[in-house]
Amino acid sequence: MDEIQSVIEALNGCQRALVTTHVRPDGDALGSTAALVMGMRSRGIEARVLLLSHLPTKYAFIYEENDIRHWDAEAGWPAGLELGEFDSLWVVDTGTWSQLPGLKERIGQVKGPKVVVDHHLTQENWADLKLVRTKAAAAGEIVAELLERWGVVVDQPMATALYLALVSDTGWFAYSNTTPATMRLAARLMEMGVDTDRIYQKLYQNERPQRIALQTLAMDSMQLAGDGALAVMRLSRHDFEQAGAGVPDTEGVVNIPLQIGSVQVSMLGVEPKDFGPVRVSLRSKGQVDVARFCEKFGGGGHARAAGLKLEGGVDEVMAKVTGEMEKTLREGEK
Numbered sequence: 114m115d116e117i118q119s120v121i122e123a124l125n126g127c128q129r130a131l132v133t134t135h136v137r138p139d140g141d142a143l144g145s146t147a148a149l150v151m152g153m154r155s156r157g158i159e160a161r162v163l164l165l166s167h168l169p170t171k172y173a174f175i176y177e178e179n180d181i182r183h184w185d186a187e188a189g190w191p192a193g194l195e196l197g198e199f200d201s202l203w204v205v206d207t208g209t210w211s212q213l214p215g216l217k218e219r220i221g222q223v224k225g226p227k228v229v230v231d232h233h234l235t236q237e238n239w240a241d242l243k244l245v246r247t248k249a250a251a252a253g254e255i256v257a258e259l260l261e262r263w264g265v266v267v268d269q270p271m272a273t274a275l276y277l278a279l280v281s282d283t284g285w286f287a288y289s290n291t292t293p294a295t296m297r298l299a300a301r302l303m304e305m306g307v308d309t310d311r312i313y314q315k316l317y318q319n320e321r322p323q324r325i326a327l328q329t330l331a332m333d334s335m336q337l338a339g340d341g342a343l344a345v346m347r348l349s350r351h352d353f354e355q356a357g358a359g360v361p362d363t364e365g366v367v368n369i370p371l372q373i374g375s376v377q378v379s380m381l382g383v384e385p386k387d388f389g390p391v392r393v394s395l396r397s398k399g400q401v402d403v404a405r406f407c408e409k410f411g412g413g414g415h416a417r418a419a420g421l422k423l424e425g426g427v428d429e430v431m432a433k434v435t436g437e438m439e440k441t442l443r444e445g446e447k
């Protein structure tokens with residue numbers, strides 16, 4: 114039996130599914146979980162969602178329009194959520210504990226299969242079933258295939274959720290992870306009636322001025338290293354206060370320095386609002402595998418988009434990571 118068939122058997126065997134995704138969910142995480150939940154519902158499965166941090170305003174429409182309610186574990190484990198009440202756990206768009214805070218300690222309570230549906234390179238082996246396709250541009254691509262193979266009739270709301278997943282992870286089909294399969298799926302979803310212009314405006318023309326203010330501060334902090342091949346930006350707690358912005362407002366900011374011709378790798382260090390490790394996001398034009406780089410620090414992700422967390426002040430952390438990256442860039446030249 115192939116991988117996908119085993120997952121379909123698991124779908125057929127469940128009645129009460131809990132669906133979750135990585136902390137700080139993005140458009141792929143929310144679009145693909147929404148599509149999976151709608152697919153499950155269409156098959157009579159009672160599907161519930163657990164988000165490990167707040168539902169970002171930008172993507173909230175995909176849950177709200179489809180009446181997908183969720184538990185929010187950002188401020189602590191939600192009262193009344195008993196994992197033992199579910200007969201399966203579906204983890205979408207991640208396969209690592211570091212992206213699933215609070216879940217590892219409780220995973221033993223889940224009855225039935227724990228299934229990972231993901232496209233990230235960095236994986237840990239704790240799930241009973243895994244459907245991991247690292248060539249898929251988005252988890253939504255895998256969910257689409259799963260729904261199709263399961264015989265679910267994809268309707269306009271499901272298509273919209275899947276389209277949101279695709280465009281979020283491909284930068285509207287611009288990043289190198291976009292494949293002919295991505296475009297074929299996108300075409301099919303458009304034929305199902307997705308209002309692509311509406312999604313475009315929600316994603317790219319709907320920012321608060323505070324986000325642009327934060328972006329300005331990040332760009333102001335930019336320093337070039339490694340003979341211009343590395344761009345380093347940082348945002349301190351003070352910057353967030355000054356801009357009136359929050360951590361979700363940093364989304365996409367790390368991509369900006371890639372506009373510079375000489376830059377191969379861009380890094381953004383973000384100091385958390387409360388105490389805790391500094392989060393560093395990395396993007397690469399392809400010369401450096403940033404997922405492998407981040408694994409040295411216990412992080413991970415994709416070859417061209419990855420992240421890590423380190424304890425310390427933002428300046429100290431960025432100095433350390435910058436030094437390591439300069440070394441990596443020098444080694445790459447040999």
Ligand SMILES: [Mn+2]
Binds near residue numbers: 251252
């Ligand atoms: Mn994804």
